[in-house]
Amino acid sequence: MTTMIAVDVTTIPALGHGEAMALQATELDRAVAVLRTLDDDQWRARTVCPDWDVRQMWLHVLGACEAGASMRKNVHQMRVARKRRKDSGVSLEAGLSGVQVAEREHLSPEDLVERLELIAPKTVKGRSRTPRPIRAMKIGIDAPVVERWSLGYLIDIIYLRDAWMHRVDTARATGVELVLTADHDGRIVADVVAEWARRHGQPFTLELTGIAGGVFTADGGGEPVVVDAVEFCSVLAGRGAATGLLATIVPF
Template sequence: MAASTVVIDQVPPLRRQEAATRAAEENQRFVNCVRALDRADWDRPTDCPSWPVRDVAAHVLGMWELTSSVREFVHVQRGGHRAARGRPLIDGMTEVQVTDRAHLTPAQLVERLATMAPRSARSRHRLPAPLRRLPVKQEFDGTTETWRLGYLFDVIHTRDAWMHRVDIARASGQPLVLTADHDGRIVADVAAEWARRHGQPFRLQLDGPAGGRYAAGDGGEEISLDAVEFCRILSGRGAGTGLLTQQVPF
């Protein structure tokens, strides 16, 4: 195995302190992304069905406010149950978040995002240990899984903002800022969870600033593609074959 190839089970999980650093950085990059949008960009369609750019930004703002306020968390949970109407709860919750912020102008969205970016990162980091261990039910890929609240706050919320930054960059045509230390770490964590979920041997070559080489076991599929496209496929935004049909939560 080449020295530059990482054995996938040697990729360390995102622990609390590092997760806080990644959250703070990603939140600020998301703010920078929406600040750079032109007026027309806010109405452009994204890879999220029925969501233009402004709705993606409203959802991200809603998640940041949810993680920073118990009152908002309860409001979105209750409203989400009513809005879901047989769909997964998260669909109802995001619908509430977007609807609640539909009156905000792009400038107001940017202002509130800038205010909430550091606050949300701090709130997630300060979540007490007993709450971090709380089990939460999540519907994912057709099944109900049990996650720890700490995993949801440390990992999923950062992946969510990251992927929506990708959505907005693709929709608007603006450059997507990617670095190995930040984006590459998020992608590596995604690849490690993907490997745990499918449990098969593979060789994975991910290109671009956020890329890397990963492997597990002997033989298996050999996969080579752009790192961002890899994540888009695993999130359900693109079509994959073979081991790339294994989705990962974002």
């Protein structure tokens, strides 16, 4: 039996821009690979996202990727999303994802996968080239938290987590295998743990089971919490019942 060494959460390095882009490239490759295996029934499967089946969920991801590859599309999506927010009273996040889905509803699953595969490297390239002063700019966010984010946080962290979580959602909705590795998924999970710890600021001992997990502590530890690594992230993203420190929202 192997005993995992506990990691002090303050020693988890922040995801740098280059590392985040490499993780996004891998994540989009994995997404395309799993989407190619889906049959018609799986594409129509309802997801934990209330308004979306699997195809619509990935239309949203495709839209985000196309915006990442084209400043013109990015500006267009934000303009229409702000109008939706004003007209319908939804959050900017909901307005943006709604635009992304609505403008791509005509795509078949085959067309969706083909476009995602073609745009993925251009997305990573476009996001990689975002100038430092632009990345430092602040934007107001109204869901799932109300705060101000740097564009760098959105580009590097949120887009990575969003694609990763939707791959998780796909596996849960369709029953396909969720491919996980310690170097890729474990790094994403560790970054989530570090942000979760900063947001609640309390002592803890957290054991995340599975290949993407590990043992993490802060401020001398606390009552141990044991949970599957993927389930931990799902709960923080609002996809399950949360109690105690797990009720701390971490944006995805």
